[in-house]
Amino acid sequence: MKKLFKIAILAIVIAFGVVGCDEKKEFGNIHFDRDVCEHCKMLISDKLYAVDALVADKHYYFDDIGCLIEWSKNQKIELENAKIYVADASSGEFFNAKDGFWYGGFLTPMNYGFAAFKKEQNNGKKVYKFSEVINLISTKPHSHEMHKAKHYMHDKALESKDKAHGKTLENADENLTPKHINDTKNSSQKDENETLKNQSKHEAH
Structure with missing residues (x-):
């Protein structure tokens, strides 16, 4: 009985193993938001423009078809x-x-603009x-590179804007603080003069 039970468990394990193997495809096994593009080193997030290139029995992943083409030029690989x-x-x-049927004019992750479709x-x-x-x-x-530079300039612009805003607030505080102090001093002096005036009237009587 125990032997039959062990055989049954083994069969289940093997069955799950086979299913697990079937789940992994021959290509396109990209872990989005985890795997990085082989060329630009940015996370692959957009599922509509991703690329999987099999070169010398090794898979290389890219977030844009343009990154694959640039990478192949640098590596001297014939696509x-x-x-x-x-x-x-x-x-x-x-x-x-x-x-595939390829079309231009798309907003792709690295701004190369080409998208692929299985059907025309x-x-x-x-x-x-x-x-x-x-x-x-x-x-x-x-x-x-131009796309990354655009993002860099945009980030720098925001950073400069934040710094300028912070400086403006700092200057505002500097301008308000002395005025606030002077107002407080004037108010205190006025109260003191009023008190002395009342005291003098009281002594006169």
């Missing part, structure tokens, strides 16, 4: 020989980037092949 999976910009489902879209935009997207991004300025 034609890599397996690249991208998220469908309408569903987040991963599929082969080379089979009736959005009035020009459709590109993946090879065309590679060529376009490769020949334009480093958008991700």
